[in-house]
Amino acid sequence: MGEPVVRAPAFHVEYILRLGDSSLILAQRLAQWCGHGPMLEEDIAMTNVSLDLVGQARLLLSHAGALEGLGRSEDDLAYQRDEPEFRNWTMVELPNGTGPHDDYAVSIARNLMVSALSVPLWQALCESSDKHLGAIAAKSVKEARAHLRHAAEWMIRFGDGTAVSHARAQSALDHLWPYANEWWDTDTLEREAVQAGLGPSLASLRSTWSESIDAVLAQATLKRPTDSPFVSTGKLGLHSEHMGYLLAQMQSLARRHPGASW
Amino acid sequence: MSSHAIDVTAIEQARFDERLRADRKIEAQDWMPPAYRRTLIRQISQHAHSEIVGMLPEGNWVTRAPSLKRKAILLAKIQDEAGHGLYLYSAAETLGSSREEMVDALHAGRARYSSIFNYPTPTWADIGAIGWLVDGAAIMNQVPLCRCSYGPYARAMIRICKEESFHQRQGFDIMLSLCRGTPEQKAMAQAALERWWWPVLMMFGPSDAESSHSAQSMQWGIKRISNDDLRQKFIDATVPQIELLGLRLPDPLLVWNADRGHYDHGPIDWDEFRRVLDGHGPCNRERLATRVAAHDNGAWVREAALAHAAKRNSTAKSA
Amino acid sequence: MNAHLPDKTPPMPLWEVFVRSKQGLDHKHCGSLHAADAQMALRMARDVYTRRMEGVSIWVVPSGAITASQPEEQSVDFDPMADKIYRHPTFYELPDAVRHM
Numbered sequence: 009m010g011e012p013v014v015r016a017p018a019f020h021v022e023y024i025l026r027l028g029d030s031s032l033i034l035a036q037r038l039a040q041w042c043g044h045g046p047m048l049e050e051d052i053a054m055t056n057v058s059l060d061l062v063g064q065a066r067l068l069l070s071h072a073g074a075l076e077g078l079g080r081s082e083d084d085l086a087y088q089r090d091e092p093e094f095r096n097w098t099m100v101e102l103p104n105g106t107g108p109h110d111d112y113a114v115s116i117a118r119n120l121m122v123s124a125l126s127v128p129l130w131q132a133l134c135e136s137s138d139k140h141l142g143a144i145a146a147k148s149v150k151e152a153r154a155h156l157r158h159a160a161e162w163m164i165r166f167g168d169g170t171a172v173s174h175a176r177a178q179s180a181l182d183h184l185w186p187y188a189n190e191w192w193d194t195d196t197l198e199r200e201a202v203q204a205g206l207g208p209s210l211a212s213l214r215s216t217w218s219e220s221i222d223a224v225l226a227q228a229t230l231k232r233p234t235d236s237p238f239v240s241t242g243k244l245g246l247h248s249e250h251m252g253y254l255l256a257q258m259q260s261l262a263r264r265h266p267g268a269s270w
Numbered sequence: 271m272s273s274h275a276i277d278v279t280a281i282e283q284a285r286f287d288e289r290l291r292a293d294r295k296i297e298a299q300d301w302m303p304p305a306y307r308r309t310l311i312r313q314i315s316q317h318a319h320s321e322i323v324g325m326l327p328e329g330n331w332v333t334r335a336p337s338l339k340r341k342a343i344l345l346a347k348i349q350d351e352a353g354h355g356l357y358l359y360s361a362a363e364t365l366g367s368s369r370e371e372m373v374d375a376l377h378a379g380r381a382r383y384s385s386i387f388n389y390p391t392p393t394w395a396d397i398g399a400i401g402w403l404v405d406g407a408a409i410m411n412q413v414p415l416c417r418c419s420y421g422p423y424a425r426a427m428i429r430i431c432k433e434e435s436f437h438q439r440q441g442f443d444i445m446l447s448l449c450r451g452t453p454e455q456k457a458m459a460q461a462a463l464e465r466w467w468w469p470v471l472m473m474f475g476p477s478d479a480e481s482s483h484s485a486q487s488m489q490w491g492i493k494r495i496s497n498d499d500l501r502q503k504f505i506d507a508t509v510p511q512i513e514l515l516g517l518r519l520p521d522p523l524l525v526w527n528a529d530r531g532h533y534d535h536g537p538i539d540w541d542e543f544r545r546v547l548d549g550h551g552p553c554n555r556e557r558l559a560t561r562v563a564a565h566d567n568g569a570w571v572r573e574a575a576l577a578h579a580a581k582r583n584s585t586a587k588s589a
Numbered sequence: 590m591n592a593h594l595p596d597k598t599p600p601m602p603l604w605e606v607f608v609r610s611k612q613g614l615d616h617k618h619c620g621s622l623h624a625a626d627a628q629m630a631l632r633m634a635r636d637v638y639t640r641r642m643e644g645v646s647i648w649v650v651p652s653g654a655i656t657a658s659q660p661e662e663q664s665v666d667f668d669p670m671a672d673k674i675y676r677h678p679t680f681y682e683l684p685d686a687v688r689h690m
Binding site (some may be wrong): 047048052053056157158161165 | 623632640
């Protein structure tokens with residue numbers, strides 16, 4: 009009765025989970041600014057970015073669940089998976105500050121780095137052999153461009169603003185820079201995805217990403233941090249210590265009422 | 271003061287009164303009695319502060335929303351509220367106040383905001399209750415304001431009311447899901463209703479007989495319907511909704527009175543209202559501290575923006 | 590409770606926002622906002638006043654740059670601010686950012 013469920017290969021599902029989970033977790037971090045932004049107008053702007061990312065996450069997770077063929081919905085994936093199953097890049101799970109307090113410079117710098125990657129990534133994904141993913145990409149690339157513009161403008165204001173803002177921006181950049189290495193570290197999964205025409209390897213986007221970032225840093229009078237051998241492993245399900253707390257908060261209510269509809 | 275100046279004022283006052291009588295709008299450049307201006311600044315800024323502080327009880331659940339759809343809806347709602355605050359600060363500024371002054375007054379505890387936001391949101395059901403009841407009550411208060419005599423305020427209210435109706439529907443939708451859900455979800459909804467019911471009724475303010483402001487505001491076309499009438503309207507509209515949800519009535523004295531054609535209700539604890547208004551509600555200190563912290567922690571960001579703009583300008587000048 | 594110190598940051602300039610919706614023919618005044626410069630004002634206007642619309646055109650103008658006609662019935666007025674759109678405190682002393690635009 010009914011057609012047999014065709015399950016997509018595991019690498020296909022995981023490739024999409026990396027994107028979906030990264031959008032979800034970054035959206036979660038940005039949502040923390042709600043009501044706490046540096047000015048009312050920015051509260052609205054940052055919430056806008058979070059909202060866009062939640063939208064992207066929903067589309068990607070729904071699609072991943074459908075491909076997986078185990079009947080998992082976007083909410084099953086978001087709320088019922090445990091930490092090792094999340095495939096987001098470590099960078100997006102980091103707190104909004106480098107110390108005990110949230111720091112707008114960190115969120116802006118992170119948004120800059122992530123959206124500078126997302127724009128060429130979504131552009132490339134518009135040509136994906138996975139047509140549904142291509143459709144999601146077509147919608148998301150516009151949003152990513154807006155996010156990049158917003159982050160770039162603020163990074164420039166911070167870098168070329170006051171001594172305090174310059175120091176914060178540089179510090180934020182230095183703090184986040186090593187976490188980009190995770191993107192350039194191509195693994196088997198990405199190689200399979202490239203072969204299947206699903207999408208590009210992130211490493212292939214590196215020079216475009218670098219150009220965007222350098223252009224912003226120049227205007228911001230900020231120094232490009234030196235590269236280090238550090239590589240984070242969030243995309244493999246091996247997360248930082250921050251992920252546990254983030255998920256505990258995000259999932260607590262849904263898990264407390266298993267099977268409930270909201 | 272010369273007699274010429276006194277004559278001018280009398281002429282302006284007569285023009286102003288005639289405008290109100292003819293139900294025409296007063297605009298920013300028009301002459302208005304200083305007391306009218308002061309009352310409006312106070313009322314509009316209080317309204318703006320309420321929207322901003324109102325973001326906090328809901329923001330409390332944004333990171334824990336139990337589904338992605340609810341998360342998205344809640345984020346959008348809070349964003350709307352920030353926008354409403356902005357429209358209202360904008361309207362108040364047309365009267366000669368400044369954003370800095372108004373925010374400063376709020377942070378220093380000199381300005382008021384709706385007392386309802388001094389209550390906590392301990393469960394997800396409180397988010398449903400806020401949308402359904404608090405926004406429902408706010409809409410009752412706000413729709414008449416769309417006809418307020420002061421143009422910029424009326425126009426801001428029209429814009430706000432359009433968006434507000436979504437909010438109430440979303441809140442009710444949350445309650446509906448809970449009431450049709452597990453026994454625990456339904457119990458959560460019942461508890462939230464009982465927690466919010468009385469504070470929401472207090473949102474309409476004490477009986478007008480006790481308020482010195484009301485009569486003058488009515489005369490000035492700032493207030494259109496009495497507090498008691500609005501409250502009654504709200505109760506009459508909401509009781510059927512409670513019954514539709516299958517929840518128990520939060521007040522044993524909520525009974526339909528066929529003679530009056532309205533629901534009777536139990537006595538409101540105005541002492542609680544005054545306590546909360548005076549700063550001694552469950553969350554007053556925290557709400558204010560949160561807003562002050564956001565503002566203070568964000569000072570470096572605002573300074574950077576201004577410094578950068580100044581640098582750009584001097585570059586442009588010397589170019 | 591800590592004593593609150595008034596904010597010593599200079600005020601952000603005030604901008605008036607005009608939006609022409611997709612279907613509309615004219616830019617309509619929708620309100621105001623605070624921003625450090627025109628670029629910021631434009632971006633914020635997009636976020637605040639056009640949150641649900643695409644394909645709109647936005648104008649932002651420093652509030653102090655607008656000269657308004659006087660209400661017709663108004664008697665002679667020696668108020669120097671008579672030709673301003675409203676009596677915002679910063680109109681009395683234009684902030685640097687506005688003065689140089």
